[in-house]
Amino acid sequence: MKAIRIARFGGPDVLEVADMPIPQPAADEVLIRVAAAGVNFAETLMREDRYVASYALPAIPGSEVAGTIEAVGAEVADLAPGQRVGAALAASGKLHGGYAQFVTAKAWAVAPLPDRLGFADATALLVQGATAQYLVRSAAVRDRSVLITAAGGGVGSLLVQLARHHGAARIVAVASSQAKRDLATANGADAAIAYADIAGASFDIACDSVGGETLLACLGAVAPGGTLFVYGAPCLAPLTLGAVAMRKLVLGNVSLRGFAFARHVDRDTLRADLQALFALCVDGDLRITTTCFALDEAAAAHRAIQERDTLGKVVLLSA
Numbered sequence: 001m002k003a004i005r006i007a008r009f010g011g012p013d014v015l016e017v018a019d020m021p022i023p024q025p026a027a028d029e030v031l032i033r034v035a036a037a038g039v040n041f042a043e044t045l046m047r048e049d050r051y052v053a054s055y056a057l058p059a060i061p062g063s064e065v066a067g068t069i070e071a072v073g074a075e076v077a078d079l080a081p082g083q084r085v086g087a088a089l090a091a092s093g094k095l096h097g098g099y100a101q102f103v104t105a106k107a108w109a110v111a112p113l114p115d116r117l118g119f120a121d122a123t124a125l126l127v128q129g130a131t132a133q134y135l136v137r138s139a140a141v142r143d144r145s146v147l148i149t150a151a152g153g154g155v156g157s158l159l160v161q162l163a164r165h166h167g168a169a170r171i172v173a174v175a176s177s178q179a180k181r182d183l184a185t186a187n188g189a190d191a192a193i194a195y196a197d198i199a200g201a202s203f204d205i206a207c208d209s210v211g212g213e214t215l216l217a218c219l220g221a222v223a224p225g226g227t228l229f230v231y232g233a234p235c236l237a238p239l240t241l242g243a244v245a246m247r248k249l250v251l252g253n254v255s256l257r258g259f260a261f262a263r264h265v266d267r268d269t270l271r272a273d274l275q276a277l278f279a280l281c282v283d284g285d286l287r288i289t290t291t292c293f294a295l296d297e298a299a300a301a302h303r304a305i306q307e308r309d310t311l312g313k314v315v316l317l318s319a
Contacts, residue, residue, distance in 0.1 A: 003100035004298040004316075007058040009049040012299040012306075015099075020060065022102045027075040029104045032087055037098040038064040038123035039293075039301050039314040040154070042233040046095070047302065052236060053095055061298075062098020063090035065105075066113065066122040067318075076107045084113040086274060088126040091265045099298055101318050108267045111274040114282045121288040124313035125277040127261060128154040129286075131231070132162050133277060134264040135207060139229055142167035144204035147221055148189070149214055152180025154313040155232070157187055159207060161286050164188040174198060174214075176308055183311060187287060211235040219245055224252045231259040290315050 005018040025031045043061050045051040055061070066086040072079055079085070087105035089098060097103040113122050132155050139146070141163045148163065150156040151173030163171050164187075173184030173192040181192035193201075195210075198217040204225075206218040209232030216239075222228050235258075241249075248254055280286040289312025293301040297316070304310045 001101040002295065002318075003060045004062075004295065005058050005060055006047060006055065009047065009057075011048070012302040014047060015061070015299045015302060017296045020100065023097070023104045025071055025073040025104045027073040028107055029073045030069050030076060030079055030085075030107055030110055031071040031102060031104050032065060032067045032085065032110075033070045034065045034098070034101055034103055034318050035067040035119035036065065036123045036318070037062045037100075037295070037316045038126060038128070039298070039305065039316060040127065041305055044302050044306050045233050051233060055096060059096050060098070060100050061096060062100070062103070063095045064088055064123055064126040065098045065103055066119040066126070070102065073107070079107055079110060079112070084115075084119075085110050086113055086122040086126045088130060088270065088274065090127050090262070091130075091267075091270055093262070099295065099316060101295075109270060111271045111278070114278050116282050117278050120290050120292055120315045120317065121281060122278070123315050124154060124158065124288045124290060125274060125281065128313060129158050129277045130270075130273060131155050131261040132158040133273060134261065135159060135229060135231065135259055136162045136166050138259060138264070139205050139207065139227070141205060143169050145170040145172075147172050147174065147198070147201065147203040147206040147218060149174040149195075149208045149210045149218065151175045151184040151189065151192065152177070152311055153209075155209060157183060157289055157312050158286065160184055160187045160189050165280070165285060172201065172203070180311065183289060205229070207231070209235060211237050212239060215239060216241070216245055219248055219254070219256065222248075222252070222254050224254065227255040227257055229257050229259050288313065292317055294319065
């Protein structure tokens with residue numbers, strides 16, 4: 001099979017097309033013929049060995065796919081060859097294998113797709129969509145004002161819509177370009193602003209995946225008694241809060257709360273959670289925006305993500 005392999009850590013050029021053997025499913029796994037593989041910012045860091053998780057080289061990146069079941073393991077009774085499915089590999093702790101024509105996945109991390117949901121759109125919902133879904137639940141956004149950074153990205157574009165779906169009173173999106181701000185307002189944000197305009201605002205809840213100075217600006221924009229949720233790879237970078245931020249936290253009774261997708265995965269409910277997202281999409285309540293590349297353009301996809309030159313979900317399409 002064709003796959004994208006990295007044999008050494010480094011820049012996008014270490015992503016090379018290779019001919020690899022087709023993996024075989026274990027008893028509790030399925031083999032999927034991949035039609036679309038999601039690309040995430042964390043994978044650009046893993047490629048450079050700058051993430052909390054690392055690859056054992058050589059490795060095939062990729063932690064979420066959509067495609068068709070090719071074969072099932074001996075213990076799998078609720079899935080069958082020929083089914084169209086999405087697989088959240090990362091939910092089972094598998095952070096590799098997706099950038100390929102075939103991949104194996106734990107059956108419990110696989111969900112059948114509705115006929116009207118395309119493979120590329122489905123990849124947007126498997127990890128990033130579920131992240132947004134779990135974050136909105138944790139934040140309890142109903143009747144509250146919400147600030148969302150990176151609102152033109154894979155998680156952010158869905159977080160805006162799901163916050164609206166769950167009854168947020170006011171949503172302000174933050175994005176780095178006018179095209180991304182336009183996308184955010186089309187997705188239901190009441191307003192979309194540049195990062196420089198965060199200062200002076202006030203919100204019950206802020207959700208930040210950018211980190212650094214943006215995290216501090218979001219903390220400054222949280223109203224007394226409110227909460228700042230931080231998530232995503234950039235927020236793992238070291239950061240000194242300083243005296244002003246500490247006064248805001250303590251005297252403002254403000255909460256700073258970390259959030260990680262993996263901590264919210266329940267193998268007994270993941271399939272139902274994903275299918276709830278699929279239904280929202282099919283019913284027109286959730287718009288998916290994708291930036292697509294061919295599988296052998298994985299290096300270009302990584303460059304585009306690192307240069308912030310994408311809208312919505314970045315996807316690799318297998319021929």
